[in-house]
Every structure is written in structure tokens, then in C-alpha cells.
Amino acid sequence: MIKSSRSVTVSRRDALFAGGVALSGAAVALLAGRPALAAQHAGSQSAQKDASVINTALALEYEGINAYTLGAQSNLLEKPVLAIAVKFQDDHKVHRDRLLAVLKTLGATPVREKSLAEYAEELEVNKLKNQADVLNFAAGLERGAVNAYLGIIPSFADHALAKLAGQLASDETVHFAILNQALGRPLPAAMSFGV
Amino acid sequence: MRRAPFRVAAFCAITGALTMAHGAVRGGDAQRGEALYDSRCTACHSLDHSRIGPAHRGVFGRRAGRVAGFDYSPALRRSHVVWNAKSLDRWLTNPELFIPGQKMGYSVPDAQDRTDIVAFLGSPDAR
Numbered sequence: 001m002i003k004s005s006r007s008v009t010v011s012r013r014d015a016l017f018a019g020g021v022a023l024s025g026a027a028v029a030l031l032a033g034r035p036a037l038a039a040q041h042a043g044s045q046s047a048q049k050d051a052s053v054i055n056t057a058l059a060l061e062y063e064g065i066n067a068y069t070l071g072a073q074s075n076l077l078e079k080p081v082l083a084i085a086v087k088f089q090d091d092h093k094v095h096r097d098r099l100l101a102v103l104k105t106l107g108a109t110p111v112r113e114k115s116l117a118e119y120a121e122e123l124e125v126n127k128l129k130n131q132a133d134v135l136n137f138a139a140g141l142e143r144g145a146v147n148a149y150l151g152i153i154p155s156f157a158d159h160a161l162a163k164l165a166g167q168l169a170s171d172e173t174v175h176f177a178i179l180n181q182a183l184g185r186p187l188p189a190a191m192s193f194g195v
Numbered sequence: 196m197r198r199a200p201f202r203v204a205a206f207c208a209i210t211g212a213l214t215m216a217h218g219a220v221r222g223g224d225a226q227r228g229e230a231l232y233d234s235r236c237t238a239c240h241s242l243d244h245s246r247i248g249p250a251h252r253g254v255f256g257r258r259a260g261r262v263a264g265f266d267y268s269p270a271l272r273r274s275h276v277v278w279n280a281k282s283l284d285r286w287l288t289n290p291e292l293f294i295p296g297q298k299m300g301y302s303v304p305d306a307q308d309r310t311d312i313v314a315f316l317g318s319p320d321a322r
Contacts, residue, residue, distance in 0.1 A: 052298045055298075056299070060239065121244065122244040122245065140237065151301055
């Protein structure tokens with residue numbers, strides 16, 4: 001999720017917003033493992049917008065973590081499937097921690113994680129009646145995350161940052177593909193993500 | 196009978212005017228828009244529940260920042276935007292340019308995609 005480490009200007013930020021989710025210097029630099037560069041950008045005009053977008057991503061990861069908790073607590077999953085769900089949830093926790101680290105660097109307040117009951121209502125988990133429902137539900141969330149992360153890749157001038165966004169999208173794609181397989185569905189068509 | 200064509204034309208004009216007054220979209224493919232909505236928007240939004248973003252059902256004709264219980268940015272709450280085909284198109288084109296300080300960082304660059312998504316949001320399925 002992210003943007004280039006080149007100079008940060010308003011016009012450049014506008015260009016980023018034309019392509020999808022936008023993050024700017026500090027967040028990008030931190031996520032790319034460049035803390036010194038992150039510090040350089042922190043406090044800039046674009047930092048507030050970075051924090052806003054990162055918080056949106058964090059909210060997405062919080063939702064994913066809680067969705068897997070709800071799935072696990074549904075007692076609808078067979079043991080092997082449950083183990084996979086827990087692994088996927090761990091991946092989302094890794095994403096969460098990376099995003100929290102970015103927000104800390106920016107001096108921004110992280111978005112609130114809602115209660116499990118709130119997520120249950122928003123995601124209508126009461127409609128899940130069997131394992132296939134849960135898998136389909138999770139697959140939908142993962143596909144949405146893939147598309148959200150892919151949507152930001154064209155924004156990058158720095159190929160390393162585009163690669164990082166691709167790594168995040170890849171995690172979600174792996175999740176989606178495995179869930180899709182578990183549902184017994186055909187393999188996704190070529191070029192079916194990000195459109 | 197001789198007046199039928201006139202009546203048809205008048206009916207079309209009136210219904211067309213009413214449709215545009217509510218901001219529905221001419222030329223948009225709501226069915227394709229629904230597929231695009233499902234693919235691109237549902238990571239954060241749904242029709243009936245506010246999640247990362249606010250619920251969308253009934254968005255046409257609603258003032259921006261007015262879904263009860265959703266934590267909007269001050270910029271959106273302060274805006275006087277009313278959602279219709281034109282304002283939604285501007286929003287999806289570049290949310291930050293349209294309402295600086297808002298929180299949504301996702302845009303839809305392709306004009307036809309925007310038109311179709313907006314057509315879905317204005318369709319009976321999303322009202």
C-alpha cells in the first residue's frame with residue numbers, strides 16, 4: 001500500500017489519488033524498511049493524509065482479524081479448515097502490526113478496533129449456516145482486500161514500493177485462492193483481480 | 196389516439212426529469228455496476244451496514260456525511276454536497292480533490308466504470 005520515496009508534492013499526491021488508495025512519503029518509507037526516510041517525511045503536509053489512508057487499511061485488517069475470529073467461533077469449521085483460518089488470521093495480525101508501526105511513526109492515532117459484536121452485526125455473520133458459508137464469506141473479504149491493495153500499485157514511481165504493495169496483495173491472494181479451492185470452485189481466470 | 200405520441204413524449208420528458216432530479220444515471224449499466232461494486236467497493240462498504248466506510252443504500256439524494264452512526268471526517272460532515280450522479284462521479288474520480296480532508300483514499304479512474312457503479316447505486320436494488 002503505498003507511494004514513492006521521491007519528493008512529495010501536492011501535485012504528486014493528486015496524481016496518486018487519481019490511481020487508487022494513496023499513501024505518501026513517511027508511510028511508504030517505513031513500510032519499505034526505511035525508517036530514516038520515514039522520519040524525514042513525518043510531519044509533512046502529506047503525513048496527515050498518509051495517516052488517514054493507513055487508518056483505513058488498519059480498519060480493514062481489524063475487520064479481517066475479527067471476521068476470522070467469528071468464523072472460528074461459529075463451530076461450523078472442520079478442524080483442518082479451522083487451522084487454516086487461524087493461519088490467515090495471523091497474517092492479518094502481521095499486517096495490522098505493520099500499519100500500527102507506521103501510524104506510530106507518523107504520530108497519528110490509530111483507528112479504534114470495534115467490538116466483536118459490532119463486527120458480527122456489520123458483517124451479518126448470523127447468516128452463516130455451514131462451513132461453505134463461512135468460506136464464501138472469508139473469500140469475499142479476501143478478494144476485496146486483494147483489489148484494494150492492487151488499486152494502489154499504479155500510483156508508485158518507485159518500483160520497490162510497488163513491490164511492497166504487491167507483497168501485501170499477494171498475502172490476500174493466497175488466502176483467496178486457498179479459500180476458493182476449499183469451496184471447490186474453478187481456478188480464477190487470468191487477470192481477474194484488480195478489475 | 197392522435198395525441199398518443201405527444202403523451203408518450205411528455206411522459207418520457209417528465210419521468211426523465213424526475214429521474215435526473217434524483218440523480219439517477221443515464222447510460223450506465225447497473226448490472227455491470229453491481230459487479231464492479233462487488234469487486235471494488237465491498238472491501239470497505241456494503242449497502243446496509245456501515246463498516247470501514249458508510250452504508251450505501253439510499254445514497255442518492257442524501258447529503259454527504261449523514262449516515263447515522265458513521266464516524267465521518269470533519270471535512271465530509273461540513274460539506275454541503277448532496278449525492279447524485281454528478282457528485283458521485285466527481286467523488287469517485289478523485290475524492291480528495293472533491294472534498295479535501297476526507298478519508299477515502301480509493302478512486303475509480305475509468306469513466307465508464309464510474310458511470311456503471313453510480314448507475315447501480317441509483318438502481319432499485321440499491322435504493
